[in-house]
Amino acid sequence: MSKRLKVLIIAHELSPIQGSECAEGWNVVIRLAAHHNVTVLYASGSQSNPQGYVIAVNDFIKKQGAIEGLTFINVDQPPLTQMIALGNKAFSKLGAIGLPVLYYLGYKHWQKAAFLKAKQLHENEKFDVVHQLTQIAFREPGLWWKLGIPFFWGPTGGTSTLPKKFYELLSKKIKILELLRTFSNFYQFNYSSRVIKANKLASIIYAFSKEDAQLFKKRATGQIKLMLDAGSINHPFSAKKLAAKRSPTLRGIWCGQLIERKAAIILLKALAMNEITRNQVQFQIVGSGTLENVLREEAARLGLNNIEWIKNVSRETVFELMNDADFFVHTSIREATSNVIPEALSCGLPVICHDVNGMSIAINDTCGIKIPFVSPAESIEGVHLAIARLVQNSNLLDQLKKGAFVRSREISWDNMAETIAKDYSETINISLKKKYNKEHFAKHESIAN
Numbered sequence: 001m002s003k004r005l006k007v008l009i010i011a012h013e014l015s016p017i018q019g020s021e022c023a024e025g026w027n028v029v030i031r032l033a034a035h036h037n038v039t040v041l042y043a044s045g046s047q048s049n050p051q052g053y054v055i056a057v058n059d060f061i062k063k064q065g066a067i068e069g070l071t072f073i074n075v076d077q078p079p080l081t082q083m084i085a086l087g088n089k090a091f092s093k094l095g096a097i098g099l100p101v102l103y104y105l106g107y108k109h110w111q112k113a114a115f116l117k118a119k120q121l122h123e124n125e126k127f128d129v130v131h132q133l134t135q136i137a138f139r140e141p142g143l144w145w146k147l148g149i150p151f152f153w154g155p156t157g158g159t160s161t162l163p164k165k166f167y168e169l170l171s172k173k174i175k176i177l178e179l180l181r182t183f184s185n186f187y188q189f190n191y192s193s194r195v196i197k198a199n200k201l202a203s204i205i206y207a208f209s210k211e212d213a214q215l216f217k218k219r220a221t222g223q224i225k226l227m228l229d230a231g232s233i234n235h236p237f238s239a240k241k242l243a244a245k246r247s248p249t250l251r252g253i254w255c256g257q258l259i260e261r262k263a264a265i266i267l268l269k270a271l272a273m274n275e276i277t278r279n280q281v282q283f284q285i286v287g288s289g290t291l292e293n294v295l296r297e298e299a300a301r302l303g304l305n306n307i308e309w310i311k312n313v314s315r316e317t318v319f320e321l322m323n324d325a326d327f328f329v330h331t332s333i334r335e336a337t338s339n340v341i342p343e344a345l346s347c348g349l350p351v352i353c354h355d356v357n358g359m360s361i362a363i364n365d366t367c368g369i370k371i372p373f374v375s376p377a378e379s380i381e382g383v384h385l386a387i388a389r390l391v392q393n394s395n396l397l398d399q400l401k402k403g404a405f406v407r408s409r410e411i412s413w414d415n416m417a418e419t420i421a422k423d424y425s426e427t428i429n430i431s432l433k434k435k436y437n438k439e440h441f442a443k444h445e446s447i448a449n
Contacts, residue, residue: 002425004069005036005128008121010114010142012107013134014042015053016060019315019339022053024155024229025134031417033069036424039121041114044074047085047097047106073121075114081106094177095259100184104139111142122147129203129424132156136208136229136336139188141198150427152420153198154206155229157336159185159215160357165375166263166333174260189215203427206420208336209357225423228358231413232342250281250391253325253349255318255340256332258289265298266331266376270383272302277384279306280391284321286310322347326397327390329383330359333373337362345408350400352386354379362411366403 009032011025029040045052054074061072077085084106091099118130130144131152138156145151161182167175188195199205199219206227207213216224256262264285271277285295288311299307310321322328328344330353337358344351345367353359355370363370369389371382390397409415 002035002422005424005428006125007032007036007038007424008118008125008127008130008147009038009040010042010118010130010132010144011040011134012043012110012114013046013053014040015056017056021134021136021229023339024136024231027231027233027413028133028417028420029070030067031413032421033067035418035421037069039071039073039125039127041073041075041118041121043110044076047077047081047088047103050077050082073117075110075117077106078109078113081109084109094173100177100181104137107135107140111140115143115146118144118147122149128428131420131424132198138195138212139184139192141194143194145197145201150203150424150431151198151201152204152206152423152427153202154204155208155227155336156205157208157212157229157357159189160209160211160334161185162334163373163375169263169265169333169376170260204423208361210360211357226361227416227419228337228342228362228411230337230339230342230358230362231416232346232408232411233413248280250326250397251324252281252283252327252329252387253286253322253344254283254329254331255286255322255344256330256338258285258287258291258295260291261332261334262287262289263331263333263376263379264291264295266379266383267329268295268299268302268304268307269380270387271304271306273380273384274388276388276391278304281387282306282308284308284310284325286313286318286321288312319343319347322349325349327352327387327400329353329387331379331383332359333379335359342408342411345404345411348401348404350390350397350404352383362407364407367400367407368404369400 009029011029013021014025015022016026029038032038042053044050044054057072084102088098088102097103127149129150129152130147132142132144136156137158141153162178170178199216200221203222205216205220205224207216207224208227208229213224213226254264254267258264283306285307296309322344328349328351330338330341330351332338335357341351341359341362351363351368353363353370354373356373360370369386371379
């Protein structure tokens with residue numbers, strides 16, 4: 001059994017009751033504590049809810065008790081970050097983080113506050129490794145290499161840009177934001193001193209897409225490993241799907257925000273292509289957002305009568321809906337991995353998605369069908385053909401359902417944490433061997449002289 005190391009985790013987003021990056025932070029750190037002694041520095045809350053995370057963590061500990069090997073230390077959003085967040089409220093309609101440049105400016109100041117706290121802790125604890133876990137965007141890696149111990153970063157990424165042909169799906173406002181994002185990506189990756197140093201000095205960078213990994217490799221001196229930013233948990237009721245009797249009509253499901261980058265319009269146009277996907281598939285679209293009315297109107301215009309629109313429901317209800325479905329469609333045109341993909345796999349759902357970013361890693365031929373990420377027209381046709389294949393080939397559908405369960409176990413949170421824990425130990429062992437060899441060589445050189 002490997003020695004339990006002292007590990008410092010930086011997880012700006014961390015909560016036992018929220019999804020996305022909060023779920024990643026929580027699910028990874030509670031599992032890492034089974035392998036090493038973990039101290040996690042996390043934000044007391046998001047910029048819009050400055051105490052939300054610490055309240056959720058404290059409530060969990062009160063109800064469930066402390067987790068052995070895990071110490072939580074919250075770092076408040078600094079006053080300057082709160083002032084910036086207050087101004088950023090004027091841009092709330094742009095998305096969850098408002099105006100990205102303001103959000104990341106506020107996040108940068110939280111990173112500075114967390115680093116000062118980490119230095120104080122390190123003086124007493126003498127951590128073996130430090131790992132920035134969340135948030136996943138590459139834009140702000142902090143200053144953690146300055147602690148003088150092996151630095152781990154990720155899963156991280158977000159360097160890729162949207163193919164120009166997909167701009168036709170975007171409104172003028174979102175096109176401008178996407179162009180700004182593209183410029184910002186280029187500038188920050190190539191000119192931000194913190195990004196450059198983190199990329200160069202990290203012992204291991206976990207990239208959540210092949211595109212990101214290729215860029216990181218150009219500068220890195222450490223290892224670059226592919227790792228999803230989302231994991232799965234197998235649900236006890238999911239196995240019944242394999243024994244379920246087949247209905248003459250397949251049930252498909254789509255989950256997410258009804259916003260432009262989720263591109264649900266691709267699904268609607270794919271279903272409308274011919275009678276197979278109009279009449280032999282019943283679809284549930286779960287979610288809400290700014291495009292809800294537009295999409296409903298488009299479905300009516302296309303004459304689609306096989307869609308049930310379901311507004312936001314609880315996470316438990318989503319799993320119940322997934323468990324009753326036959327396959328899952330994910331049409332997003334810009335995403336890391338998206339938690340709904342591992343969740344769908346854990347319910348035995350084959351996944352139809354684009355072959356890009358984290359989706360290209362999460363899904364393989366054993367558990368889903370990937371669509372080339374070329375243009376909206378090719379995506380629409382690809383999704384249509386993929387659904388039609390599942391309708392017309394029951395053996396393929398059954399094989400992919402079985403493959404989904406297998407793939408779910410392969411990309412579980414448990415496996416992710418175990419991989420990271422082993423990487424910590426191996427990196428420290430290599431470092432100790434190098435130190436020993438260097439000291440041993442110096443000693444013999446001294447004797448020889």
